[in-house]
Every structure is written in C-alpha cells, then in structure tokens.
Amino acid sequence: QVQLVQSGAEVKKPGSSVKVSCKTSGGTFTNYSFSWVRQAPGEGLVWMGRILPVYGTANYALEFHNRVTLKADISTTTVYIEVNSLRSEDTAMYYCAADPITGAKTQWYFDLWGPGTLVTVS
Amino acid sequence: QSALTQPASVSGSPGQSITISCTGTNSDIGNYNLVSWYQQYPGKAPKLMIYDVTKRPSAVSNRFSGSKSGNTASLTISGLQPEDEADYYCCSYAGSSILIFGGGTKLTVL
Numbered sequence: 001q002v003q004l005v006q007s008g009a010e011v012k013k014p015g016s017s018v019k020v021s022c023k024t025s026g027g028t029f030t031n032y033s034f035s036w037v038r039q040a041p042g043e044g045l046v047w048m049g050r051i052l053p054v055y056g057t058a059n060y061a062l063e064f065h066n067r068v069t070l071k072a073d074i075s076t077t078t079v080y081i082e083v084n085s086l087r088s089e090d091t092a093m094y095y096c097a098a099d100p101i102t103g104a105k106t107q108w109y110f111d112l113w114g115p116g117t118l119v120t121v122s
Numbered sequence: 123q124s125a126l127t128q129p130a131s132v133s134g135s136p137g138q139s140i141t142i143s144c145t146g147t148n149s150d151i152g153n154y155n156l157v158s159w160y161q162q163y164p165g166k167a168p169k170l171m172i173y174d175v176t177k178r179p180s181a182v183s184n185r186f187s188g189s190k191s192g193n194t195a196s197l198t199i200s201g202l203q204p205e206d207e208a209d210y211y212c213c214s215y216a217g218s219s220i221l222i223f224g225g226g227t228k229l230t231v232l
Contacts, residue, residue: 035221037168044125044226045160045168045211050219059219062123095167108215109158109173116167 002027004096004114011120012086019082020117022096029077030054033099033106036070036081038092039116051079054101086121093118123216126151126224133230139200142227144212145193150222152193156215159188159197161208162226168211172197199229207231 007021022034035050049060053072060068064083071080083090094117097110127145134140144151144159151157157175160168170179172188175195185200195214199206212224 037223045162045213045223046125047213047221047223050221061220097168107173108156108221109170109213110160110168111170111173111179113167113169 002029002032002098002112004098004112006094006096006114006117009118009120011122014087014121016086017082017084018086018119019080020094020096020119021078021080022114023076023078024098025077029074031101032112033101034070034072034079035097035099035110036068037095037097037110039095040089040092043092048081050099050106052101052106053079083119086119088121091119091121123150123220123222126212126214126222128210128212128224128227130225131228131230133232134199134202135232136202136204138202139198140202140229141199142197142210142212142229144195144197144214144224146195146214146216146222147193150193150214150216151190151195153217154215155190157188157190157195158213159186159195160211160213162211163208171210202231204231 005023033052036048051058051070058070069082096114098112159172162168175190
C-alpha cells in the first residue's frame with residue numbers, strides 16, 4: 001500500500017517561490033498519477049494539476065498553469081510542486097493525492113492523500 | 123472552469139437520511155461518469171467516500187451512496203450518525219485532463 005509523506009511547513013515572502021515534496025513509500029510509484037490539491041484557510045478544495053511519472057507528463061488547472069510546475073523523480077519516488085510569484089492568496093494547505101492507473105488510464109479519483117503541507121505567504 | 127455547485131450546509135438528526143447535491147454542466151458531470159465524493163474532518167486530509175458516481179471503497183460504510191441525474195450528482199447518507207458530521211466535497215472530471223471540485227458542504231448532525 002502506497003503511503004504519501006510530504007515536506008514540512010514553509011513561510012515565504014511575497015514574490016518568492018516554494019517547492020513542496022511528496023515522497024511515496026510502498027507500492028509501485030509508476031502505477032499512480034499524482035495530483036496537487038490546495039485548501040486556503042476556511043475554504044474549499046481546489047485541484048491544481050497532476051503528473052504521471054510513468055509518462056513524465058503534467059496537466060494544470062487553467063488558473064495555475066503560468067505559476068505552477070509539477071515534477072516527478074522516479075529514482076526517489078518523489079513528486080514535487082513549485083509555485084512561483086507567491087502572493088498572500090497562495091497561503092494554504094497543499095495536499096498531494098494519488099490516483100490509480102488502470103488499463104493505462106487514470107481513474108480521476110484519489111484513494112490516497114498526503115497529510116498536507118502548510119505554506120504561509122507573509 | 124468554474125467550481126461545481128454544492129449547498130453550503132445541510133443538517134439532519136441521528137437516524138435520518140440526508141442528500142447533498144452537486145451541480146455541474148454538460149461538460150463535466152453531465153458528460154462523464156467520473157464523479158467522486160470526499161469527507162473531510164477539520165484539520166485532516168480528505169477521505170474518498172464514493173468514486174465513479176456510485177462505487178464505494180470497501181472500507182466505507184454502506185450508509186453512503188452516490189447517484190447522478192443529468193448534470194447533478196448526489197451523495198446520500200442514510201442512518202445519520204454523529205461521526206458523519208464533517209465537510210463533504212464532490213469532484214468531477216471535466217475533460218482535457220482537468221478535474222474540478224465543488225465548493226463543499228458542511229454537514230451538521232443535530
């Protein structure tokens with residue numbers, strides 16, 4: 001069973017960048033697609049994008065495609081999200097979530113979630 | 123892509139049934155059977171409750187069920203219990219490798 005372990009909380013200045021990691025353990029890394037979902041304080045869940053390590057491809061939600069980069073390192077079974085040009089509205093909990101690949105297709109649901117990484121922009 | 127529309131809050135008494143609606147468009151919910159529902163307690167990561175509109179992970183109680191009609195998906199919780207009090211989010215595939223969430227619904231068990 002895959003488990004997701006995320007990097008620790010970050011405090012960043014406006015205009016800077018942040019990189020959050022999500023390391024997997026157990027299971028087969030390339031059998032999953034990994035998405036990033038963020039949640040601002042008191043707000044709802046927002047899907048930011050996803051990466052398929054087996055193909056090295058990424059897709060982004062329209063509102064994030066200019067400021068967010070997703071990467072995957074198969075050798076360390078770790079996925080990353082980098083957010084640039086941070087502003088106060090980016091203060092949120094950032095979750096990585098795993099989506100099983102079945103029949104070479106992602107299933108578009110998340111049965112595994114990381115614990116979240118709090119990013120504060122101030 | 124706009125967020126799916128959910129009621130901000132619903133409530134029910136223990137033992138009752140409640141239904142949470144999730145309204146999208148014919149570009150997302152109406153076009154794909156890829157709707158999922160998540161339960162979230164304060165300060166915790168979300169938990170998958172329903173996927174592919176009606177399927178339930180083996181560890182999830184059969185008191186939870188999902189359905190869809192047209193552009194609206196629904197989550198029904200029967201035999202409401204105090205531990206069901208949480209936030210619930212719907213989620214749908216919207217084509218072009220894009221996913222969208224609903225705004226969330228706070229369930230209060232009276």
